[in-house]
Amino acid sequence: MRSFRDQRLPNDYEELLRLERQLNRGLRKKLEVQPVGSRPYQAYNLFFYCNGYVDELGTTRRRHHVFLEFPKVYPMEAPPTLKRVSALFHPNIYPHGVFCLG
Numbered sequence: 008m009r010s011f012r013d014q015r016l017p018n019d020y021e022e023l024l025r026l027e028r029q030l031n032r033g034l035r036k037k038l039e040v041q042p043v044g045s046r047p048y049q050a051y052n053l054f055f056y057c058n059g060y061v062d063e064l065g066t067t068r069r070r071h072h073v074f075l076e077f078p079k080v081y082p083m084e085a086p087p088t089l090k091r092v093s094a095l096f097h098p099n100i101y102p103h104g105v106f107c108l109g
Contacts, residue, residue, distance in 0.1 A: 011083065012079075015082060017046070029041070044103060049077050050074065051076075053073045053075055054070060057069065061093075061096055071093075071095050072091070073089055074089070074092055075088070075089050089106045091105045
């Protein structure tokens with residue numbers, strides 16, 4: 008019998024693809040979803056395309072890379088983790104790259 012996590016991961020993948028299709032309607036790409044590993048995917052490289060600050064000096068960049076991972080105890084004991092890979096300045100992102108989801 009498959010675990011609840013293994014049953015849920017394919018649905019999460021389909022939801023990410025649905026979000027990618029929804030956001031990319033029109034002329035400009037806004038989200039790119041790249042699964043990591045094999046099915047059921049447990050991690051993703053996500054690329055967001057929007058202007059954003061990368062430091063306190065006001066430097067901006069259009070392409071931002073974050074890493075989304077579903078831990079072994081997901082969803083019953085822990086939520087997914089989201090960590091920035093490329094520089095991004097935001098009050099809800101810790102200096103080591105982890106997002107404050109609370």
